[in-house]
Amino acid sequence: MSAHKTHFKRKLRQIILSLLLTGFIIPSNIGDLSSIKWLRLDNNNLHGEIPESIGDMTNLEKLYLLSNDLSGEIPQSLCNLTNLWNVQLHNNQLCQGDNGWPVCATVNWGINQQNCP
Secondary structure, X not given: OOHHHHHOOOOXXXXXXXXXXXXXXXXXXXXXXXXXXXXXXXXXXXXXOOOHHHHHOOOOOEEEOXXXXXXXXXXXXXXXXXXOOEEEOOOOEEEEEOOEOOOOOOHHHOOOOOEOO
């Protein structure tokens, strides 16, 4: 196999876009990026909800969504991510839904103690 073909077999492992995406939303198909280990989208003034499909990012180890304007419930699907060990969600408008916080959520995630309207 040539070096050229080998290059395209590599998988994307990290996305670091801090301070670059002002005002965007997290796309609903974010879960299609299943090879990502680190997703860092902090300090971007992102708005909207964290998509449920984020639970399809099976290799995710670190998730930094802090200091945005995200709202709504934290997806229960995050608990499906067995490699996930570092989650930073503080400084958002996330809230506790009718079923409570995800079972796997810890105080280290930086979640606010408020109920969804």
